[in-house]
Amino acid sequence: MIVVNGEPSAVAPGATLAELLVALDAPDRGVAIAVDAEVVPRGEWSSHRLADGAHVEVLVAVQGG
């Protein structure tokens, strides 16, 4: 199971981060991803495959500060 933003995800282990973003209907810009509390740079999203048990945070720009 993959945990995305604190919830179990329908995305199966082995999926790429790019596939996860499509499933989340994420915007093109202002997005960042951490897997197990490490940044995965934008350039690696299409190649980075999610391992079973991964904790993913998908963040977007919001108003603040």
Added chain:
Amino acid sequence: MRIAGHEFGSRLILGTGGFPRLETLADAIRASQTEMVTVAMRRIDPGARGSLVDVLDDCGVRLLPNTAGCYTARDAVLTAKLARDAFETDWVKLEVIGDERTLLPDAVELVLAAERLVDDGFIVLPYTTDDPVLARRLEDVGCAAIMPLGSPIGSGMGINNAYNLRLIREQTALPVILDAGVGTASDAALAMELGCDAVLCASAISRAEDPVGMARAIRLAIEAGLLARGAGRIPQRLHATASTPLAGTPDFVHPSDPARPVPEP
């Protein structure tokens, strides 16, 4: 004003938090004439629509990502790195909070995070208390500006310790940016009169009854405060100093007054 080699025409940094609608935010940005606005990073909300980044792009402003909500250096550093990836900027408004109720900075974690981020190539603008010694520590680790609070975030209490702000101003050549506490235009003017280089302001504008009107008011107050500082204020005194000369004051003789001697011609 120059921060980390970048020249800014505007001395107002606008926080984007608290605006009820993106349209109001865009109008306030234009009225404020700011060149840099803060943004935060939060978990994606599948229901959310309307792109903040597109709106800010249209306004032509630089983005200053913050680390709001972080309570440890570790989380703040990770959040800054995520923001760098999302917005392609090395700039970060570093916030490391130590207390939920007051949102006051955690000095120890703040310096630790600042040091790590500077080492990693970030331009670090730390939200800090008004403690001059902490300001010196932040300067020592290589921060690009000092951003002391006037009073707690969103409190609208203005500048609680003008004396400390003056001490910070006096000791550093870095830009000093008042961050947090501004309630209305006069607070921003006072910050500039005390020697601040700029003011960062969110709630005072975004939660005002008329955010666009307040954006303009605070912009003009910053300009007024800066001009007043340059013009050199008079010293404060306990007693009055007449502004009209005493010489030539008339001596009215009313018919009911007792007779008084008249000088010989």
